Amino acid sequence: MDHLQWMRGELDRLAAAGQARALTESARARREGWIIRNGRSMLNLASNHYLGLHHEVNEDVMSRWNDYADRIRAESGSGAVGSEAGKSGEPGGSPIRTGATASRLIVGGDPILGSFEREFAAYKGTEACLIFGSGYMANIGIISALAGRNDLVFSDKYNHASIVDGAILSRAKVFRYRNRDMNHLEQLLRKADPAKRKLVVTDSVFSMDGSIAPLRELVELKERYGAMLMVDEAHSGGVFGLRGEGLAGELGLTQRIDVHMGTFSKAYGCYGAYASGPALVIDYLINKARSLIYSTALPPMLVYAIRDQWNIIRTEGWRRDALLRKADWLRGELRSAGFDTGDSECHIVPVIVGDNERSLVFGSKLQEAGIAAVPIRPPTVPEGSARIRLTPMATHRDDDLRMALDIIVSIGLELGVI
Ligand SMILES: Cc1ncc(COP(=O)(O)O)c(C=O)c1O
Structure with missing residues (x-):
């Protein structure tokens, strides 16, 4: 294993710097x-x-999930438990699936996903919603879909690593503006080629600082310079907004933001993430976001858990x-x-x-x-x-x-x- 000694060297260097x-x-x-x-x-x-949400997977929860699964299967025509399809043993008659078994674009699209996406889009006040495997996958998928080699990405210096990685993956030219510094962002936007497509991206709450992005100013700048704006609500979802919709909702800015992203892994206490926004944008992501297209869909069972947590979040x-x-x-x-x-x-x-x-x-x-x-x-x-x-x-x-x-x-x- 001598040829791997360079790893030991790097690990030793990290330890010496207090960064292991x-x-x-x-x-x-x-x-x-x-x-x-x-x-x-x-x-x-x-x-x-x-929010301290706990999820006890007990008999009650499972039977509630199964009742709900029956209902949406019946509505979507994919066969309910106890239906003729179920009795004859055909697929569709089984209870809730743990794994999705494939990408959403193949056979991984359990009806709970679409059904919850419609409910969640209405709650967010957007036309459509798309569930991703995780917040990290959502960010790398959305950003690399919305920006390409000839485009410009403007990213707050304190944005989460998944945004940084999405911007790198997009191959766009990336400008990092000083944290929440709207003068700096405006300088960069002003100097940029007006003919180029631009994406501004920000966390709404900065995860290591607990500081809040100036969303109103960001919306004004993106409108003035013809850019798209993407807001990552990972740490504000469930916490801000009358029913926990997030900071954009609380400030009445939902319609002026091109893509909302958030996770079900933080206040929701589950796993998974979403993009929401105009139907056109979501349709584009379905066609272009590689972390959605080339990855297995979120386990359906988890979507039932997310939906339960969401019911608590919006009502409590x-x-x-x-x-x-x-x-x-x-x-x-x-x-x-x-x-x-x-x-x-x-x-x-x-x-x-x-x-x-x-x-x-x-x-x-x-x-x-x-x-x-x-x-x-x-x-x-x-x-x-x-x-x-x-x-x-x-x-x-x-x-x-x-x-x-x-x-x-x-x-x-x-x-x-x-
Ligand atoms: C701002 C932000 N965006 C995205 C993510 C990634 O979310 P997930 O943990 O669901 O992959 C995180 C997680 O730490 C985050 O803090």
């Missing part, structure tokens, strides 16, 4: 908002499961209120204690430590004290801004958060962070 990464394991604990990690229970301040507004209230409290207390929480203004609260090594020590001391909160280091965040990313949940108990705050403050003092 490793997989971790954790299981759900019984207590709300806690997990079991390395054999002990810890308060979970590290997940994207913002108290979860949004509780989440934002708890995050406000935590951020306010951390700031008063002297921590730098950057530009956070919502439910993601970073504690900026600066140095990689110190962030690792901070993270392991938190773990020792029973708090799961992960150090985030470059290249995920800019050099010199390593941080502990804290994410409270709607269902965290106030006394648990108070306990976490006391521990964070005492470690911050010990390490000289505050």
Whole structure:
């Protein structure tokens, strides 16, 4: 294996720079908002499961899913359980499928997908919706479909890695504008060839900062310069909007955005993602998004779970209120204690430590004290801004958060962070 020694060299270099990464394991604990990690229970301040939705796969849920599956199969004419097709043993009479078995464009299009897409498009206030395998797949598929070799992509410098990768994959010329800096974006748009097709893309909530994109200004700029605008609502879906539609919905900007993207992996507590927007755009993506065309469809069983979570999200507004209230409290207390929480203004609260090594020590001391909160280091965040990313949940108990705050403050003092 001598010819693989270059990997050892690179791993050693990462370790020396405090940038080595490793997989971790954790299981759900019984207590709300806690997990079991390395054999002990810890308060979970590290997940994207913002609303604290839990999904117990029990008899009730399965029979509810099967009833719903019967209904949509009957509506779509693909044969319900107990129908003649089912009795004769023909395909279509089986209960909910776990795997989709193929791409949506082959035979992986279980009726639940189309049925949920129609419901979800109406909820988002868009004409159409398209479900992807994951947020990462959605971003690389959408961006590389909407932009090509001769086009221009304008991407916020703090956008998620999947947007960065989508832009690279598109082979378009990529301009990265300074985070949320609309003057910089406008300069770049003004200088760009007016004849070229342009795509502006932004996260709506920046995942490592908890800062919010200036969507109104972005919409005005994209209209002024004839660009398309794509908004990634991964961290705002379920959290913003009257029924959790996301930030664009909350600001009344839905119709002025060309493509909305969001995941079912964060506040939804499931997996999978969507693009939504005008029917023309969605039809284009069906024809051009390679991560949709050349990949197996999301398991139908998961779509039933997503739909259940979505029903909770749109009806239980108290979860949004509780989440934002708890995050406000935590951020306010951390700031008063002297921590730098950057530009956070919502439910993601970073504690900026600066140095990689110190962030690792901070993270392991938190773990020792029973708090799961992960150090985030470059290249995920800019050099010199390593941080502990804290994410409270709607269902965290106030006394648990108070306990976490006391521990964070005492470690911050010990390490000289505050
Ligand atoms: C802004 C943003 N977009 C997309 C993704 C990818 O989503 P998924 O985890 O569903 O692949 C993430 C995940 O971290 C994200 O933070």
